[in-house]
Amino acid sequence: xxxxxxxxxxxxxxxxxxxxxxxxDPHLRKALLVSISIHMSLQLGGVVAVLYYSTKMFANIGITxxxxxxxxxxxxxxxxxMNMCSMYTIERWGRRIPELIGTxxxxxxxxxxxxxxxxxxxxxxxxxxxxxxxxxIAFNTFxxxxxxxxxxxxxxxxxxxxxxxxxSFVAQYMANTIIGFSFPSLRIxxxxxxxxxxxxxxxxxFVYIYYNLPETMNRPIEDIVREFGVKTNSNxxxxxxxxxxxxxxxxxxxEKAALSNGYALPEDAAMISNENHVTDDPTA
Numbered sequence: 001x002x003x004x005x006x007x008x009x010x011x012x013x014x015x016x017x018x019x020x021x022x023x024x025d026p027h028l029r030k031a032l033l034v035s036i037s038i039h040m041s042l043q044l045g046g047v048v049a050v051l052y053y054s055t056k057m058f059a060n061i062g063i064t065x066x067x068x069x070x071x072x073x074x075x076x077x078x079x080x081x082m083n084m085c086s087m088y089t090i091e092r093w094g095r096r097i098p099e100l101i102g103t104x105x106x107x108x109x110x111x112x113x114x115x116x117x118x119x120x121x122x123x124x125x126x127x128x129x130x131x132x133x134x135x136x137i138a139f140n141t142f143x144x145x146x147x148x149x150x151x152x153x154x155x156x157x158x159x160x161x162x163x164x165x166x167x168s169f170v171a172q173y174m175a176n177t178i179i180g181f182s183f184p185s186l187r188i189x190x191x192x193x194x195x196x197x198x199x200x201x202x203x204x205x206f207v208y209i210y211y212n213l214p215e216t217m218n219r220p221i222e223d224i225v226r227e228f229g230v231k232t233n234s235n236x237x238x239x240x241x242x243x244x245x246x247x248x249x250x251x252x253x254x255e256k257a258a259l260s261n262g263y264a265l266p267e268d269a270a271m272i273s274n275e276n277h278v279t280d281d282p283t284a
Contacts, residue, residue, distance in 0.1 A: 074134060103144060
């Protein structure tokens with residue numbers, strides 16, 4: 001409880017930035033754009049269209065109703081399996097590599113899906129359409145769907161984190177809503193070529209993320225934000241692997257024992273003990 005109180009007290013001394021404060025700072029704005037681009041790689045890749053309308057999409061290319069349902073169920077099973085797989089990879093491969101693999105992979109899969117959805121009369125095209133839909137979900141889940149929800153807080157220092165992360169999620173769910181409502185109309189107008197929009201968006205986001213997203217795993221937050229040009233406070237406690245921003249403020253067990261005896265540090269206790277010994281010496 002003492003440690004939590006000390007960390008809460010340290011955070012109160014940080015001047016928190018609101019949305020406008022983040023947007024006004026060009027360096028924080030760059031970090032915000034990177035964060036939003038990662039959120040957009042999840043939504044603009046087309047996952048909403050696939051998850052919401054996969055059964056209808058399979059039925060439109062000639063797959064019978066029970067088969068279309070089973071194919072949609074298979075998509076969900078693959079998503080679950082890839083979620084479990086990504087739990088292993090993100091702590092070994094970092095954040096950047098899975099994000100790039102997922103975003104690039106979904107760009108390729110939606111482009112191929114566009115091709116094979118153009119031949120609904122052929123059974124082989126139907127099979128390949130289901131296959132590339134499943135692979136699209138696999139790439140999306142391996143990268144953007146997993147990385148999105150954990151990397152945004154790692155891109156902002158303490159005073160901008162709440163505002164930066166909240167704006168990123170607002171952008172994400174706005175995109176989710178717009179795509180969810182507009183996809184049926186776009187599908188009627190553009191047919192299978194609607195997936196070229198998702199493929200293009202994923203390809204552009206892949207390029208932007210490749211050049212702008214730093215690796216964040218096992219790195220101090222000061223090093224990460226410095227890559228965006230953010231100046232860090234030299235008095236701010238630095239982090240190392242496995243520590244929070246303010247772990248350095250928490251006393252070690254031996255320091256706690258000294259504090260409980262009325263001393264600031266074990267060294268101070270030794271110094272006071274020596275002084276008492278000199279004072280008690282009758283020859284002094």
